[in-house]
Amino acid sequence: xxxxxxxxxxxxxxxxxxxxxxxxxxxxxxxxxxxxxxxxxxxxxxxxxxxxxxxxxxxxxxxxxxxxxxxxxxxxxxxxxxxxxxxxxxxxxxxxxxxxxxxxxxxxxxxxxxxxxxxxxxxxxxxx
Numbered sequence: 001x002x003x004x005x006x007x008x009x010x011x012x013x014x015x016x017x018x019x020x021x022x023x024x025x026x027x028x029x030x031x032x033x034x035x036x037x038x039x040x041x042x043x044x045x046x047x048x049x050x051x052x053x054x055x056x057x058x059x060x061x062x063x064x065x066x067x068x069x070x071x072x073x074x075x076x077x078x079x080x081x082x083x084x085x086x087x088x089x090x091x092x093x094x095x096x097x098x099x100x101x102x103x104x105x106x107x108x109x110x111x112x113x114x115x116x117x118x119x120x121x122x123x124x125x126x127x128x
Contacts, residue, residue: 003085007092008077014099015073018066025059041107043114046122050114058110065102073099 029052030038033045044054073095080091118124 004077004081004088007088011073011077011092011095011099012070014096014103015066015069018062018069018099018103022059022061022063022066025055026063027059029055039110041111041114043111043118043122046118049124050118050122053117054110054114057113058106061106061109062103065106069099069102 025039033048033051034040038051039054039058041054044050076095077092080087083091116125
């Protein structure tokens, strides 16, 4: 049961971080464009406007997906609560892997939104 509790807490970390960072980034981006923190892609780092847009957009997506993943993770983890240590480890790892996949998938709509709203040089599109 102790290992299940540890794995349960570990499984909740990714959705919790998605919620926290999602809220923070949807409100404001890191002040300076940098290579150390924030949503960092070539397109998002072109200028301050693309940087702020990407953080707001990714932040909102991350917040929503984190809020969806949190109860799903709790329900999934409860289903293997009274199983052996090996099953808990495997299922916990699978849960975290799925969460990471969701986190990575959020990059796709963010980059599409950047491409739709900004040209290749980072200037806001006016041809919409």
